[in-house]
Amino acid sequence: MRFIQLISFLLISNFFWGQVPPQIDWGPENVSRPNTLAILPKDNGVFFTFHYGNASLMPSAKISRFEYGKEILAKRIEPRIEQKMVTLEDMFLFSNRLFGLFSDKVGASVTLYMQEYDDDVDPLGPPIVVASYVIPKGWSRNVLVTTKVSPENNFLVVDYLIPAKRETYDRFGYNILNEKMVSVREGEYEIPYDSKLSVVEARHLTDKGDYFLGVSVFSKAYYNLWKDFGLVDKSVLIHMSAEDSLRMYELDIEQRKVYNFVITSNDSTAVITGTWGDEDSDGAKGIFYSKFSLTANKIESPKFMEFPLEILEQENPQSDDVYSYQNINGELLNYAFRNILLLPDGSINVLAEQYYIYEVNSTDSRGMSQVTNYYNYNDCIVYSISSAGELNWFRKIPKKQESVNDFGQYSSLISYISNGNLILFFNDNIQNYDPIGTYKGTRIPFSNSLRYKDYCLARASVNLESGETQRSLFSSFDAIEAFVCLKLSCVNYKTKRVIFAASNKRDKYGFLSFE
Numbered sequence: 001m002r003f004i005q006l007i008s009f010l011l012i013s014n015f016f017w018g019q020v021p022p023q024i025d026w027g028p029e030n031v032s033r034p035n036t037l038a039i040l041p042k043d044n045g046v047f048f049t050f051h052y053g054n055a056s057l058m059p060s061a062k063i064s065r066f067e068y069g070k071e072i073l074a075k076r077i078e079p080r081i082e083q084k085m086v087t088l089e090d091m092f093l094f095s096n097r098l099f100g101l102f103s104d105k106v107g108a109s110v111t112l113y114m115q116e117y118d119d120d121v122d123p124l125g126p127p128i129v130v131a132s133y134v135i136p137k138g139w140s141r142n143v144l145v146t147t148k149v150s151p152e153n154n155f156l157v158v159d160y161l162i163p164a165k166r167e168t169y170d171r172f173g174y175n176i177l178n179e180k181m182v183s184v185r186e187g188e189y190e191i192p193y194d195s196k197l198s199v200v201e202a203r204h205l206t207d208k209g210d211y212f213l214g215v216s217v218f219s220k221a222y223y224n225l226w227k228d229f230g231l232v233d234k235s236v237l238i239h240m241s242a243e244d245s246l247r248m249y250e251l252d253i254e255q256r257k258v259y260n261f262v263i264t265s266n267d268s269t270a271v272i273t274g275t276w277g278d279e280d281s282d283g284a285k286g287i288f289y290s291k292f293s294l295t296a297n298k299i300e301s302p303k304f305m306e307f308p309l310e311i312l313e314q315e316n317p318q319s320d321d322v323y324s325y326q327n328i329n330g331e332l333l334n335y336a337f338r339n340i341l342l343l344p345d346g347s348i349n350v351l352a353e354q355y356y357i358y359e360v361n362s363t364d365s366r367g368m369s370q371v372t373n374y375y376n377y378n379d380c381i382v383y384s385i386s387s388a389g390e391l392n393w394f395r396k397i398p399k400k401q402e403s404v405n406d407f408g409q410y411s412s413l414i415s416y417i418s419n420g421n422l423i424l425f426f427n428d429n430i431q432n433y434d435p436i437g438t439y440k441g442t443r444i445p446f447s448n449s450l451r452y453k454d455y456c457l458a459r460a461s462v463n464l465e466s467g468e469t470q471r472s473l474f475s476s477f478d479a480i481e482a483f484v485c486l487k488l489s490c491v492n493y494k495t496k497r498v499i500f501a502a503s504n505k506r507d508k509y510g511f512l513s514f515e
Contacts, residue, residue, distance in 0.1 A: 023475065024500055024510035027069015032506050035059070039499055040093045041492035045511070047499055048098060048121075050091040061088050063098070063121045069509040075121040081113050082127070089145050094156045095179045096494075101158070102127070103143040108134050110143055112158060114181070130158045130175045131186075150205045151265070154179055157205045162188065163195075170195040174240070176209055184209055189246050191238070196221040201235075204263035204270070210294060212263050212270060213238040232257045237272060241297060249299045251290065255279050256304055258288060262337035264348070268294055271348050273385065275335055276304055284335065287394075289348070289385045303389040335381060339415045339422065341464070346387025349464050351415055351422060353399075354378040375408035377401040382422060382462050382469075393467030397460055399426060400447045410450060410483055416491040416498060418514040421461045425498075426486060428458035430476060437473035452477045457484050482508060 036051040045068045052059040053076075064074040077100060079088050086102040089112075093099070098117040103110060112131040116124045144161040155176055162171040175186040191198055193215070202214030219233045235258035237249045251258045251272065261274025270292040275284035286306035292299045335352040342348050360372045379399055384392035401411040413426040429446035431454060433439055439458075449455050459474035477483070482502035489500045500510040 023479070024512045026480070026500075026502075026508055026510040027066075029506040029508045030066075030069075030071045032503060034503075036488060036501070036507075038091070039488060039490045039501060039509075040091070040098065041490055041495070041497070041499055042093060042096060042098075042119075044495045044497070046119075047490075047492075047509075048091075048093075061091070063091060063117070065119065065121065066509060069511070073120065077121075081115070086113065087143070089143065090147055092147055092149070094149055095153050101130075101145065101147060103145065105143060108137050110135055110160075112143075112145060112160065114158075116181075128181060130177070130183075131160055131173055133160070133162055133173055133188075135163060146203065148203050148205045150207045150209075152207045154207055155184070155205055155209045157203075157211055159203065169193070174211065176205070176211060178209075185240075185242050187240075189238070189240065191215055191236075192248075193217045193236075197233075202261060202263050204265065206265040206270065206294065207267065208294060209242060210265075210270070211240040212265075212292075214261055214263060214272070216259075232259060235259075235261065237263075237292070237299065239292070239297070241294075247297070251288070251302055253302060253304075256288075257281075258302070259284055260335055260337065260352075261288075262340050262350070264340045264342050265294070266342050269342075269346070270294060271340075271342055272302075273340070273348060273350055274337070275352075287350075287383060287385075287391070289389045291389075305385075305391045308394050338380075338413065339417075341417055341422075343464070347384060347392065349382070349384050349422060351380060351382050351424070353380050353413060355412075373405055375403045375406065375411060377408055377411035377413075380413070380424065380460075382467070384464065384467060395462060395467050395469050397424070397462075397469065397471065398442075398445050399428070400445050401427065402447045409487065410485055411448065412487050414486045414489045414491065414498065414500075416493070416514065417464070420464050422464060423514070424460040424462070425474065425484075425489075425500075426458055426460075427484060428456050428473075429454050430456040430473065432458075433473040439471040439473075450483055455483060 033051045036049050038050045040048040047066050049064045051062055053062060061077040062074055063077060065072045077088055079086050081102055084104060086104045088100060089103050090101040100115045102113045110133055111129060113127040114130050115127040118124045146159045148157045155178060157174055157176045159172060159174045162173055164170045169190050169192055171188055171190050173188045176184050178184050198215055198217045200213055201216050204212045215236045217233045218231045220231060235251045237251055239247050255278055256276050259275045259277060261272055263270060263272050272290045274288060276288045277285050286304060288302045288304045290300055290302040334354055334356040336355040337352045339351040356376050358374050363369050380397040383394040386392055403411060410427055413424050415422060415424045427448045429449045431446045455477040456473050457475040460471040462469050480502055482504040484500055484502045491498050496514050498512045502508055
């Protein structure tokens, strides 16, 4: 009888796994590099990694080139421009080419350089100056600069901070370049809100070269990683176009305050969406949606929708578990946006993940103080809004990822769009699944684990038209023999591949192809 049961189980398992897309094709093991910052996907099977050496005194920046998961070469990036020692700020791909961004700070003057590199990580051509500006005298903090690439990789913006010292307002400078590295527009702008109370939450560069910023303004300054969105005073959209000067639009309306939000665009329209609450809210009560016409330079009034009641009722607001931070008085807290898709019919699909940090200060009997940071990456919400601004569907994917003092290295997720579905991968606990890999559907799932016997990589699929959701165990530790770092993994839509990064005692990379 037991033999028959075993055969039945194996048949069911084979049937189940036969329905799952192909497994990740893992490459060979490589030298472990815990200081890797990014994977930069280039052509089919080729990618670079940007990492720092393990030297304790002067760690050096390095770039490695990989082919199908195997390291081919590794080179140190020389922090030198025209025989001057400079500071490397970032390495990135633009128009399928590798670039380094450097800063040179001499007294009060700062110059930003861009240097291109070939496939052997050798400098290609002379560096170009992308910005030059003066900072307040005596300003000793690091240069603050951000790069952003448009969805089709045809424009790049370099955005840098010109900090306020005695003045109330910070200034920002920007330079937008095309694929030929020719500047199409540059200038400076000022956000007319106290720099201690305002923060740039979102940046977006369109395929036409329009630049958007999303700014949150708080009623009082915050000094922790935890932002109290109950203190949001207003949220502002800033738009810079080639034909017009800088324009600002407040998104808040009717005592409703916008919290987290994200921006995306196509050729004619930019879409802004996010979460909102009222003046007395501790968290978000719903989602909002607004459209901006890139041809008319005009924004529509935001539309506000409350979270579906059945979603909120999934949580127990009386629970004293930390997990109850997801729902306080019928409101959801602290969602960060991970993926947004603007469809040809004007509708949008959005993925957000609950993310927060809380800090515990303790003192032992000897009077020694210790600060412990708890990193939490929990449930995902996925929703669809029609072109008319109506909520098509709203789904919640239970997930619990907790860690201590590790910056959430193995938490969060990676997602991509394939065949009309949003596909998510995240690290999970195998106890959340039955013997054939089906999710059990518990209200509060087991937290992800880095214990060999409990670890697994999970996969969820959400149909973009109906919202139908499926979730299953994708790989156990025995199949991978490493823990996957989703924060480091990346999607290359050009080659229709996901590059997964994993580490145990050595690093390795895997590929998953999709349509």
